[in-house]
Amino acid sequence: MNGTIAVLGCGLIGQSWSALFTAYGYDVVGWDPAPKSQSLLQEAISRCQKQVFRPSELESGLGSFRLVETPEQAVSDAFWVQENAPEVLELKGELYGRVEAAAHPDTVLASSTSSLTWSQLATSLKRTSRFITAHPFNPPHIMPLVEIYGADADLRTTAVSFFRGLGREPVLLARDVVGHIANRLASALWREAVNLVAENIADVAAVDAALVHGPGLRWSVVGAHMAYHLGGGPGGIEHYLRHLGPSQERRWATLGQPQLTPDVCTRLVAGVHAEADGRSISELEGERDRALLRLLAARSSI
Amino acid sequence: MNGTIAVLGCGLIGQSWSALFTAYGYDVVGWDPAPKSQSLLQEAISRCQKQVFRPSELESGLGSFRLVETPEQAVSDAFWVQENAPEVLELKGELYGRVEAAAHPDTVLASSTSSLTWSQLATSLKRTSRFITAHPFNPPHIMPLVEIYGADADLRTTAVSFFRGLGREPVLLARDVVGHIANRLASALWREAVNLVAENIADVAAVDAALVHGPGLRWSVVGAHMAYHLGGGPGGIEHYLRHLGPSQERRWATLGQPQLTPDVCTRLVAGVHAEADGRSISELEGERDRALLRLLAARSSI
Numbered sequence: 194m195n196g197t198i199a200v201l202g203c204g205l206i207g208q209s210w211s212a213l214f215t216a217y218g219y220d221v222v223g224w225d226p227a228p229k230s231q232s233l234l235q236e237a238i239s240r241c242q243k244q245v246f247r248p249s250e251l252e253s254g255l256g257s258f259r260l261v262e263t264p265e266q267a268v269s270d271a272f273w274v275q276e277n278a279p280e281v282l283e284l285k286g287e288l289y290g291r292v293e294a295a296a297h298p299d300t301v302l303a304s305s306t307s308s309l310t311w312s313q314l315a316t317s318l319k320r321t322s323r324f325i326t327a328h329p330f331n332p333p334h335i336m337p338l339v340e341i342y343g344a345d346a347d348l349r350t351t352a353v354s355f356f357r358g359l360g361r362e363p364v365l366l367a368r369d370v371v372g373h374i375a376n377r378l379a380s381a382l383w384r385e386a387v388n389l390v391a392e393n394i395a396d397v398a399a400v401d402a403a404l405v406h407g408p409g410l411r412w413s414v415v416g417a418h419m420a421y422h423l424g425g426g427p428g429g430i431e432h433y434l435r436h437l438g439p440s441q442e443r444r445w446a447t448l449g450q451p452q453l454t455p456d457v458c459t460r461l462v463a464g465v466h467a468e469a470d471g472r473s474i475s476e477l478e479g480e481r482d483r484a485l486l487r488l489l490a491a492r493s494s495i
Numbered sequence: 496m497n498g499t500i501a502v503l504g505c506g507l508i509g510q511s512w513s514a515l516f517t518a519y520g521y522d523v524v525g526w527d528p529a530p531k532s533q534s535l536l537q538e539a540i541s542r543c544q545k546q547v548f549r550p551s552e553l554e555s556g557l558g559s560f561r562l563v564e565t566p567e568q569a570v571s572d573a574f575w576v577q578e579n580a581p582e583v584l585e586l587k588g589e590l591y592g593r594v595e596a597a598a599h600p601d602t603v604l605a606s607s608t609s610s611l612t613w614s615q616l617a618t619s620l621k622r623t624s625r626f627i628t629a630h631p632f633n634p635p636h637i638m639p640l641v642e643i644y645g646a647d648a649d650l651r652t653t654a655v656s657f658f659r660g661l662g663r664e665p666v667l668l669a670r671d672v673v674g675h676i677a678n679r680l681a682s683a684l685w686r687e688a689v690n691l692v693a694e695n696i697a698d699v700a701a702v703d704a705a706l707v708h709g710p711g712l713r714w715s716v717v718g719a720h721m722a723y724h725l726g727g728g729p730g731g732i733e734h735y736l737r738h739l740g741p742s743q744e745r746r747w748a749t750l751g752q753p754q755l756t757p758d759v760c761t762r763l764v765a766g767v768h769a770e771a772d773g774r775s776i777s778e779l780e781g782e783r784d785r786a787l788l789r790l791l792a793a794r795s796s797i
Contacts, residue, residue: 308742330709331726338709362708364701372746374697375709379719380746381687382680382710386719395676399666401718406664407632407640407677408684409718412711414786415779416703417681417688422767422776423783424633429776430767438755440610444674444682450747453740465724465732474724474731477717481725484716484794491793492786 196220196256199267199296201288202277203229203260206305209334210275212241215256216334217359223260224267226278231260241334244482264288265295272297273355275327277305285309286317293318301348301355303327307376311342311369321345325352328373329361335485337362340373378417388449390464391457397464413488498522498558501569501598503590504579505531505562508607511636512577514543517558518636519661525562526569533562543636546784566590567597574599575657577629579607587611588619595620603650603657605629609678613644613671623647627654630675631663637787639664642675680719690751692766693759699766715790 196219200207203225211221215238223234235258242251261267268274274292278285285304292302302324304314315321325343330336339356341363343349349365356363366373372380386400395403411420418430425433451457469477498521502509505527513523517540525536537560544553563569570576576594580587587606594604604626606616617623627645632638641658643665645651651667658665668675674682688702697705713722720732727735753759771779 330713336709336712338705338712340705340709362704364697364705364708366697366701367695370691370694370696371749374691374702374705377687377691377746377750378684378702378706379710379722380743381750382684383719383723383743384747384750385679385683389672389676389679390720392672393669394672395666395668397720398718399668400676400680401720402664403640403642403666403676404680404714404718405716406666407638407642408681409711409714409716410638410640410787410790411632411783412706413715413790414707414711415783416700416706416711416770417685418692418699418703418763418767419770419779420681421685422771423780425776427776430764434755434760434763438760441682441685442755444679445686445752447673448679448683448686453736453744458736458740461720461736462732465720468718468721469724474729477721478725481713481717485712487793487796488712488715488790491789494789 197222197271199224199264199271199274200277201264201267201274201292202226202279202305203234204277206329206331206333207275207277208234208237209241209332210277210305210329211258212238212245213334213359214275215258216242216246216251218254218256219273220256221258222267222271223258224262224264225260229260231258234258234260241332244486245334264291268292268296268300271300274300274302275305276302280306280308282309282313285314289314289317289324293320299323301325301351303352305329305333307373308371310371311344315344323348325349326369326373327352327356327363328375330375332482333361335482335489337489338375339363340366340375342366342369342373384451385448387453387457387461388451390460391451392449396467397461398468401468413492499524499573501526501566501573501576502579503566503569503576503594504528504581504607505536506579508631508633508635509577509579510536510539511543511634512579512607512631513560514540514547515636515661516577517560518544518548518553520556520558521575522558523560524569524573525560526564526566527562531562533560536560536562543634546788547636566593570594570598570602573602576602576604577607578604582608582610584611584615587616591616591619591626595622601625603627603653605654607631607635609675610673612673613646617646625650627651628671628675629654629658629665630677632677634784635663637784637791639791640677641665642668642677644668644671644675686753687750689755689759689763690753692762693753694751698769699763700770703770715794 200223322345328340330338422430624647630642632640724732
């Protein structure tokens, strides 16, 4: 096996993956169904890399990026295929048939899917033992999390090593589920965040500020389960569950079940724009990414 | 008014508040129903301060801490009372009667309550216009969030200024609710975190790692509502709600409703201990606090 990775789908996720892969010395062969410009893609990839890596880190050993015309050309020489096609089962299924026909039998096919499951996608494949879902948290060249599931234990181990080698934090699921772990947690939290706005308990900016300066900050350091272990005092999670478990169950019963009605959507939109306070999406993204990179640097030096 | 604050209840929360108040030059008069040692409390307060402040910041202008025998003595000369009594309505109610009888009519009474509401607590008071809930996120000398609710608009403004002056990030609720904002969000997220373990989708450590390296990290920088604004691409939250709102509603319908059965509790306890990997509660707390302080320093320099 050589060091070539195929990136299928060169939108924002594919560009971000390509930035990471080439920064770590892999050669990337990209394919996209839409006409794309190799030089514009190369520029986007370089911009991603400059966010994360110092110039000295990029001077030597940078892999190449080459755009090709067909998925077959992209995968023919690759040991790893990272698929970032639209979240349409039939579309991915057709692509997988072409990948399987053109790739080496040992080549790993990894899907970045956020909303489909391994079981759904695997029905399109003959060699399911070389197929995994590897869902990044956007943008993947900045965010460490990659959620992994595959039926083959050896491949799961291979995938964990591969992503660790890219400076990521791979997390294994024991079985596949829609939304993996992170988006299910995010969805559960957002439901209550919407409820607090829908019920006039707090406005959008207040809910976001409470999260950023409270539990969000804490969860960037310790997970939710561990937080309750520490919240239990010297008795830890056992003490917490025994003494405060019943009050958690009572609180769960009071959590909201909002719907995204036109009225609720109108208030969410107005609230988010008030919070953005004139900053454009790209300004907000720039602020977010700079802040994330500072926090990641601080975290890695702990 | 002078610069004296009464701290009623000198457990961990009261000690942490006292560290913050005296670091900012206020004199604190503490009271606790249990016999406590002034010198041991003073040591605990100093330890908290050394976590957060450089020695040069503590050299001058540090307020005093004095332990007294009765709540009346504590509040008689205070412009602000921070109450951290146990979460028992009758107990707080009785204490409030004593505070109201002994304090200056203009003195603010602020409750650190996490699980009771302003409306429940205000029934014990005659002067509700000087009463607020001001719930910190533990530990309050480190975590910026203070969630505030009170019926009086002027007092809400006063409280926001007061906590901003202490380097906190006060967040206002528009009406009071059990769990305020942050603990409701945390509770909603934890319900799904428990569900993922109960349903064998992932183990405790995997759920925590997914949170810490994914949404937790992101939410330490942007709130949940703003995250979907950025997740909507150039069309922002409007685009997100129009195109992905229905899929969020479908996902909400699939979120779990676990119960903390003995079996689930056993697995949570085993999973948390596996994740702790031999580290004691105090070691884990030390790691958490050091990491939080590094992240706060990185965030404040952004």
